[in-house]
Each structure stands twice: as structure tokens, then as C-alpha cells.
Amino acid sequence: xxxKYVTISREYGSGxxxxxxxxxxxxxxxxxxxxxxxxxxxxxxxxxxxxxxQGEYASARNWLEYSFSARNSYGMSPEDxxxxxxxxxxxxxxxxxxxxIVGRCADYILRDRxxxxxxxxxxxxxxxxxxxxxxxxxxxxxxxxxxxxxxxxSFNYKYYTEQEWGKSQNYDMTLDSxxxxxxLCVDIIYEICRxxxxxxxxxxx
Amino acid sequence: xxxKYVTISREYGSGxxxxxxxxxxxxxxxxxxxxxxxxxxxxxxxxxxxxxxQGEYASARNWLEYSFSARNSYGMSPEDxxxxxxxxxxxxxxxxxxxxIVGRCADYILRDRxxxxxxxxxxxxxxxxxxxxxxxxxxxxxxxxxxxxxxxxSFNYKYYTEQEWGKSQNYDMTLDSxxxxxxLCVDIIYEICRxxxxxxxxxxx
Numbered sequence: 142x143x144x145k146y147v148t149i150s151r152e153y154g155s156g157x158x159x160x161x162x163x164x165x166x167x168x169x170x171x172x173x174x175x176x177x178x179x180x181x182x183x184x185x186x187x188x189x190x191x192x193x194x195q196g197e198y199a200s201a202r203n204w205l206e207y208s209f210s211a212r213n214s215y216g217m218s219p220e221d222x223x224x225x226x227x228x229x230x231x232x233x234x235x236x237x238x239x240x241x242i243v244g245r246c247a248d249y250i251l252r253d254r255x256x257x258x259x260x261x262x263x264x265x266x267x268x269x270x271x272x273x274x275x276x277x278x279x280x281x282x283x284x285x286x287x288x289x290x291x292x293x294x295s296f297n298y299k300y301y302t303e304q305e306w307g308k309s310q311n312y313d314m315t316l317d318s319x320x321x322x323x324x325l326c327v328d329i330i331y332e333i334c335r336x337x338x339x340x341x342x343x344x345x346x
Numbered sequence: 347x348x349x350k351y352v353t354i355s356r357e358y359g360s361g362x363x364x365x366x367x368x369x370x371x372x373x374x375x376x377x378x379x380x381x382x383x384x385x386x387x388x389x390x391x392x393x394x395x396x397x398x399x400q401g402e403y404a405s406a407r408n409w410l411e412y413s414f415s416a417r418n419s420y421g422m423s424p425e426d427x428x429x430x431x432x433x434x435x436x437x438x439x440x441x442x443x444x445x446x447i448v449g450r451c452a453d454y455i456l457r458d459r460x461x462x463x464x465x466x467x468x469x470x471x472x473x474x475x476x477x478x479x480x481x482x483x484x485x486x487x488x489x490x491x492x493x494x495x496x497x498x499x500s501f502n503y504k505y506y507t508e509q510e511w512g513k514s515q516n517y518d519m520t521l522d523s524x525x526x527x528x529x530l531c532v533d534i535i536y537e538i539c540r541x542x543x544x545x546x547x548x549x550x551x
Contacts, residue, residue: 312520
């Protein structure tokens with residue numbers, strides 16, 4: 142296949158992770174999630190739970206704190222160090238061969254490759270809440286909680302990539318998992334990967 | 347097929363119109379573009395050229411003018427009248443049977459139907475300028491011109507739908523025609539239409 146890597150960014154509860162996992166199985170290539178956490182924890186010495194939590198949420202505990210956060214000259218923050226090491230892990234894993242990576246700004250980290258398909262998955266709140274309840278057995282998610290988690294992902298993405306998270310123009314494709322369904326999303330991406338797509342048919346002048 | 351209508355919104359020069367036309371041919375269903383203009387011109391008595399131009403750009407000549415525009419109680423503006431009649435034409439055409447419609451807020455106008463697939467097409471400026479030069483033999487498009495035309499489409503959409511044009515969450519799917527290519531975009535949408543997709547598998551609570 143011409144597309145060798147698929148990165149999936151996703152709204153919380155939209156099924157992006159499930160889509161990534163099923164896609165990787167169908168393509169017969171690795172799906173990296175735990176490996177990134179484990180290897181980043183090993184490289185940084187940080188606890189896996191910390192890496193798991195902070196790996197997508199930068200230093201922000203809430204949007205207000207984030208809005209006022211900035212790098213200073215007194216030393217690297219643990220979050221920046223985590224980002225730097227996690228980035229290395231993602232590049233190393235990608236160098237091993239084709240794979241599917243969910244979240245963690247992988248689209249940005251692998252941006253110089255022409256064989257990466259970048260996808261964003263979104264869904265309406267009702268679908269996401271129902272899904273979270275069914276899959277994670279957690280009925281306690283309100284609209285506000287979904288919004289807060291997405292906001293943290295968005296801030297983290299903006300902080301490290303200076304791009305807008307979820308903006309259609311930043312992805313090859315965005316899909317609504319609520320209206321299309323998880324399996325169709327998998328099929329659509331699979332068919333593109335199976336094809337002989339060479340990205341960027343028009344070279345920048 | 348379960349999906350009977352495809353609406354395509356698109357950045358100027360991204361190839362959305364070509365995608366819509368090729369898709370309709372492949373599906374063997376009508377592609378409405380000129381018909382909407384002709385029938386709206388007939389209904390309103392306005393010139394076709396005016397309908398063509400204003401049908402997607404509301405009353406705005408520029409963003410500043412638009413920002414200060416508002417409906418008043420002295421009577422309906424010609425643009426609102428045009429919108430109203432164009433909306434009727436789109437609903438009438440859709441009632442005739444499956445079709446592909448490009449632009450003109452058709453996604454919003456047909457929003458109550460579950461058998462409509464809403465797609466947004468975008469592309470980087472280099473691709474769009476190259477395309478405009480090749481297809482329309484018009485090499486004079488600058489980045490600013492592309493931005494201005496998109497801004498007008500965006501304002502028009504916001505004015506009549508109160509939604510954000512091009513925002514991934516407002517569409518079932520957004521596609522980058524520069525990286526994926528026009529034909530692959532056609533194929534992806536075609537395969538979805540050929541399937542038995544029933545939209546909104548999860549009903550709003």
C-alpha cells in the first residue's frame with residue numbers, strides 16, 4: 142500500500158480508538174497505544190499512569206491554567222520533557238514499519254511523511270455519552286465533561302503543534318462516527334490504505 | 347441505496363463541483379446546479395447571473411458590510427427573498443428523487459432527512475490556484491482572493507443557517523481533495539452511497 146501510517150485524532154467517546162484498533166487488525170499492522178505509554182514511561186522514568194494521563198493533556202489542569210501557561214527560562218517542564226520523549230517513541234515506532242496511531246499529535250509528529258493518512262473522528266454528544274456508558278460502564282458523563290476533555294485535547298494539540306485540533310483543513314479526512322457508524326469508518330479508511338494513493342498529487346509551488 | 351442525497355459544500359477551487367458532477371454520473375442520478383439557478387431565476391424574476399452570483403454570497407459585498415448587516419422591519423431584502431425561493435427550488439428538486447447538490451446551504455435545507463450525506467471538500471491554496479488556472483484558464487488568483495471568496499461563502503452559510511461553514515462537526519465527512527485527489531473523493535462517497543448506510547444509528551435521547 143502507498144499509505145503506510147494512519148493517525149487518528151478523535152473527540153472523546155467518538156470511537157476513534159476502536160476505529161484505529163479495528164483498522165490495524167484489518168490491515169494486519171500494529172496499533173500503537175500501550176506501547177507508546179510503556180516506552181515513554183521507560184524513557185522518562187515517569188509512571189505509566191502519569192504518561193497515560195498527561196501524554197495528551199499537556200500541563201493543563203483546566204483551560205484557565207492553560208491560558209496563562211508559558212515556557213520560561215528556568216528549565217523544561219515535566220510535560221515538555223514528556224512530549225519530547227513521547228515524540229521520539231512515536232518516530233521510533235513509525236520507523237519500524239506501517240502502523241496505526243491514535244492521538245498524541247502523531248499527525249503533526251509524522252507530518253513530513255507523504256505516506257501518512259490523517260483522520261479526525263467526531264460524533265454528537267448523545268452518541269458519545271451512550272457509547273461511554275456502554276463500553277466503559279460509566280453513565281456519569283455530562284455534556285460539560287465531554288467538552289472539558291475535548292478542550293484539554295485541543296489545548297494540548299495547539300500547545301505543541303500550533304495548529305487547530307479538529308479543524309477539517311488539518312486532516313485528509315474527518316468522519317462522523319455517529320452518523321456513519323464505527324465499522325463504515327473503518328472500511329472507508331481501509332479502502333484508502335489498500336489503494337495506491339500517493340498523497341499530495343500537486344506539489345507546492 | 348439508503349443514502350439518496352449528497353450535498354457537497356466546498357472551498358473555492360477545491361474541486362467540489364467536479365466531485366459532485368462525477369459522483370452524480372457514477373450514481374446515475376441528477377446533479378443540480380444550473381437547474382437551481384434557472385428555476386430560482388424563474389420564480390423570483392431575477393436575472394440568472396444575479397441568482398448565480400448572490401445565491402451563495404448573501405447580501406455581503408465584503409466582510410465589513412456583512413458584519414453590520416441585519417434584517418430590519420422595513421421589508422424583505424432581495425437576498426432574503428432569493429434565499430427563500432432558492433430553498434423552495436432545492437426542496438422541490440429533492441422531492442423529485444435522489445440527487446447531488448453542490449453548495450447553496452443544501453445540507454442545512456435538507457437537514458431533516460436521514461437519507462442525506464453531507465460532505466465538505468477542502469484543499470490547500472497551491473492546489474486550488476493550480477486547479478483554477480488549469481480549469482478556468484484564470485491564473486490571476488491570489489491567496490487573498492481565495493480567502494475572500496471562502497469568507498463570503500462562510501458568511502452566507504452562517505447568515506442563513508447559524509452554523510459554521512467547513513467545521514468538521516457539521517458534516518458527515520470532510521475530504522482533502524489536494525491530498526486524496528478528486529477521483530478518490532468521488533469513489534469514497536460513491537461507496538458510501540452504494541452501501542446500506544442508515545444514518546444516525548443512535549437516536550438522540
